[in-house]
Amino acid sequence: MRFNDKGELRAINPENGFFGVAPGTNTKTNPNAMKSFQKNSIFTNVAETADGGFYWEGMEDESDQNIAITDWLGQPYKRGSGKKAAHPNARFTCPASQCPIIHPNWEDPEGVPISAIIFGGRRPTGVPLVFETLSWEHGVAVGACVKSEATAAAEFTGKVIMHDPMAMRPFMGYNFGKYLQHWLDMKQPWTKGQFFFFFTTMPKIFHVNWFRVGEHGEFLWPGFGDNVRVLDWILRRCAGDQSMLEKTPIGYIPKKGSLNLDKIDNLDWKELFSLPKPYWLDDMRESIRFLEDQVGCDVPQVVMDELNAQQKRIEQEL
Structure with missing residues (x-):
């Protein structure tokens, strides 16, 4: 953040991407996050589906009910067992440029007014x-x-x-x-x-x-x-x-x-x-x-x- 020559506080985001807690994130709670990390993204301590996809608590209605899942500890995961598929603090991170609603001037060096x-x-x-x-x-x-x-x-x-x-x-x-x-x-x-x-x-x-x-x-x-x-x-x-x-x-x-x-x-x-x-x-x-x-x-x-x-x-x- 800095003041311009008119005394207005303006800011730029020096970061290149987003990260967030994975459990609880789904197309209902945060559809744009889900769209943002479909490629070029990193996941930590999440579960993995047999076809190489990701899985965590909150995605029960968004995954194939018959697909095998490996939990974040590398063990077979059984739905309804009461155990956590992903660590509660499991994360995703993805490039900001992939967010479908990011402002077209998000990298403007003049920044945005705060x-x-x-x-x-x-x-x-x-x-x-x-x-x-x-x-x-x-x-x-x-x-x-x-x-x-x-x-x-x-x-x-x-x-x-x-x-x-x-x-x-x-x-x-x-x-x-x-x-x-x-x-x-x-x-x-x-x-x-x-x-x-x-x-x-x-x-x-x-x-x-x-x-x-x-x-x-x-x-x-x-x-x-x-x-x-x-x-x-x-x-x-x-x-x-x-x-x-x-x-x-x-x-x-x-x-x-x-x-x-x-x-x-x-x-x-x-x-x-x-x-x-x-x-x-x-x-x-x-x-x-x-x-x-x-x-x-x-x-x-x-x-x-x-x-x-x-x-x-x-x-x-x-």
Whole structure:
């Protein structure tokens, strides 16, 4: 990412391809991924069919029921045995150029404008489907407090909630306090020529959570292809639509009716966007303690001010 000479944040993707977790991927959940890795692709820890094809959990309806399968450990696989054909963290990787819907200018050196930055974590309770942060500084603080339920891709076992700041914890290469300050410093006036100053145009920051569950453990949001409905709401917010917001102590959530829910039945809107006060007070205290313990005096004061202000809003407004 870089700012152009107009102060607009633009980005290019320096990578050559895509990778993803294989189990659960099929023509219903991700048809374009399936089309992308039909050739010139690499698969790790997946099962193999007798004709040299790939197989994993989620492809039960897309493969010949009579074909022999060898599991990821090299053993014969029997359907319905209860054993895993592929490792839960099995992967595919393929060239981006093979994606059927990739933008024709995806390699333009000028890049694309960045209007939104979206953080997300797997949070089974308490955290709404989507919210917009109140400012760039508030967004940086929210990013610093990202948490997620551990999955097969993490080094943890069991369903524990782990801290994953900026959804980047495994990739942090230097002092996290300095990393946060780098984010904050992006919002600075820039000089153009000798006499002209302008302020950078900062993206809006959002947080999403596709994984909230109800009292019986069921997902409250259908996920997969329906996530584009949330992206649609985000894009309309970036276009300046002010009529779709409800302000809460943690940020702006969608006003009821502003999210396209056409053909989604029995959605528990109230629960999906509820903000339980005891949960959020505990979460804020724990997040602040985490930063104090793990980052200490290197946490930018602006971030601590934002978190303390949010905690106060929760105490007074929820």
